[in-house]
Amino acid sequence: MKLLVIGFGNMGSAMAKALLQKEDPLFEEITAVDHSEQKAALAQELGVTIFKSLKSAFIDKDTVVLLAVKPQDIQSVAEELKDRLDGTFLVSIAAGVSIESLQKGTNHPAIVRVMPNTPALIGSGASGWFAANDVTNDQKAIVQAMLESFGIAVEVSKEDHIDVVTALSGSGPAYMFYFIEAMIEGATELGLSPEEAQRLAIQTMVGGGQLAQTALDLEELKTLRKRVTSKGGTTERALEILEKGEFKTLTKKAVKAAYERALELGS
Numbered sequence: 001m002k003l004l005v006i007g008f009g010n011m012g013s014a015m016a017k018a019l020l021q022k023e024d025p026l027f028e029e030i031t032a033v034d035h036s037e038q039k040a041a042l043a044q045e046l047g048v049t050i051f052k053s054l055k056s057a058f059i060d061k062d063t064v065v066l067l068a069v070k071p072q073d074i075q076s077v078a079e080e081l082k083d084r085l086d087g088t089f090l091v092s093i094a095a096g097v098s099i100e101s102l103q104k105g106t107n108h109p110a111i112v113r114v115m116p117n118t119p120a121l122i123g124s125g126a127s128g129w130f131a132a133n134d135v136t137n138d139q140k141a142i143v144q145a146m147l148e149s150f151g152i153a154v155e156v157s158k159e160d161h162i163d164v165v166t167a168l169s170g171s172g173p174a175y176m177f178y179f180i181e182a183m184i185e186g187a188t189e190l191g192l193s194p195e196e197a198q199r200l201a202i203q204t205m206v207g208g209g210q211l212a213q214t215a216l217d218l219e220e221l222k223t224l225r226k227r228v229t230s231k232g233g234t235t236e237r238a239l240e241i242l243e244k245g246e247f248k249t250l251t252k253k254a255v256k257a258a259y260e261r262a263l264e265l266g267s
Ligand SMILES: NC(=O)c1ccc[n+]([C@@H]2O[C@H](COP(=O)([O-])OP(=O)(O)OC[C@H]3O[C@@H](n4cnc5c(N)ncnc54)[C@H](OP(=O)(O)O)[C@@H]3O)[C@@H](O)[C@H]2O)c1
Pocket: 006, 007, 008, 009, 010, 011, 012, 033, 034, 035, 036, 039, 054, 068, 069, 070, 071, 073, 076, 077, 093, 094, 095, 115, 116, 117, 118, 170
């Protein structure tokens, strides 16, 4: 099985790199299409054969096609793929581009829509995906394995849920960075140097995140929080402030706003 990556930018090249680093390779060959010279140099470094135009790229029934160009370039690429996908399937990571529009554009029914996130660039991604009816179970297994080469992957039960994934894990890294920034500013105002505060705040997020991964459900996650929160202690005082400021309501509102924006962009 081979992979053809169309658009060798941030996400396309990161996905190819992660797949090339796998001990037991999923694809026997990875090729790419991108028109920029800079991307050609990166592809050469990684040992990926790159074509300047999709016309020169070879696609057969054993070629999984990964569409990783910006949403505004999708329709022109789809047009170039028209009637060239017989026997295979297309995986798109373009934000807000529906399966139906890709099916119309390519004249092909087997399409998978994926929403990855930027930690995928360092192998710690969280991707949600949804497959059209015409995608076979074997093809779905390939998608799951491909996404797991750079993090975790969750198949959602409806295409609409991809917009929820966008609002949760797609935009989520920015919510985390914002919270880290606020913690650092709080600690520096109390006297820590920015370097000290940054190291401690980031490791707290990493360690807290890893501990959170041990929780099997929301109840266990709440228990982890309660264990740090002794009666009358410092954490309890801090959480009271977050509750008074309606932190949870505000976070839910932020996720909902991102979701609504994803709907607007997709319509
Ligand atoms: N970055 C993220 O955090 C993220 C997260 C989730 C999903 N996504 C999705 O991932 C996709 C790619 O994002 P990205 O950040 O990787 O974009 P990017 O870095 O701009 O990469 C896209 C690449 O595709 C090239 N390209 C454009 N038109 C092409 C064509 N017709 N044929 C071949 N190559 C073409 C671009 O070249 P030029 O620059 O020369 O046009 C660029 O090198 C987007 O659809 C985005 O919605 C991104």
